[in-house]
Amino acid sequence: MALGIQLLLIFQALLPLTLPEQSFCTEEDGGWRLSPYSAVQEEEQCTVDKVDSSISYAEFLKQYAYKRPVILKGITDNSEFRSLCTKQNLLQEYGDRLVRLSTANTYSYEKLDVSFRQYVEHLLKPQDVNTLGNDTLYFFGDNNITEWGLLFDKYTPPPFKIPGTSGAYSFGIAGSGTGVPFHWHGPGYSEVIYGRKRWFLYPPDKTPEFNPNRTTLSWLLDTYPFLPEEDRPIECTIRPGEALYFPDRWWHATLNLDTSVFISTFLG
């Protein structure tokens, strides 16, 4: 009897410690085991404006659409889409489909087709800091819309359109420490479904100092620390529930701080 009560007390004492951790793992990482990249942290200070769902479309057009990046917080609910993007579900639905991998350098994109399962089980891993961009393969974009369309139908993009453009999705999954080096194109949005993604941005008239053959990770470790204050990028880390908007022709580079599942909406 006394032993039973003692066990009960021990059990109760353990409960608050163990339960939240377990639910964190199953709900928050979708089975992707986020494994943060230890060498890289979030920025000291986020310098991208953040707004919540109270911003009006008119205000977005006036303040941001053609002027500067912004992070829209909690503006859509993608919990259903998120639940479809667990590792288990995606492997079950797409494991045998071919996905087209791209290299992570700025100008020449080599492509390689592998099964989604092979990518997830063998190629999805943290970035090696010494590997060049052209030797780093990862899954972003090049989605076969016929095959991925049913999943994309469940995604709700940010509601604010840029007049005269329509959206095209780019979906991907990549290991911690991976990312696309500096480049630019038309405007768009980027969201993470699982994991965190750190963003570096420069306005169109300020070409960043970078080697297009090297990864974002090597730029962050070798170049970024030595940039004078006035040459620092605008930067921020986004998390699930936040959508980063980048205007037309803004330079940007990305770095996945964890294994990340992400989707971009390119407005062209």
Ligand SMILES: *[C@@H]1O[C@H](CO)[C@@H](O)[C@H](O)[C@H]1NC(C)=O
């Ligand atoms: C990547 O680039 C390096 C140097 O530019 C080169 O030596 C290497 O062969 C390239 N790798 C591939 C797979 O093209």
Ligand SMILES: *[C@@H]1O[C@H](CO)[C@@H](O)[C@H](O)[C@H]1NC(C)=O
């Ligand atoms: C996309 O998937 C469909 C159905 O599996 C296939 O018939 C088609 O060839 C694929 N398209 C490309 C460009 O791979």
Ligand SMILES: *[C@@H]1O[C@H](CO)[C@@H](O)[C@H](O)[C@H]1NC(C)=O
């Ligand atoms: C990047 O790689 C390409 C092809 O290997 C090479 O021609 C070019 O000089 C390299 N650029 C830099 C800045 O290293």
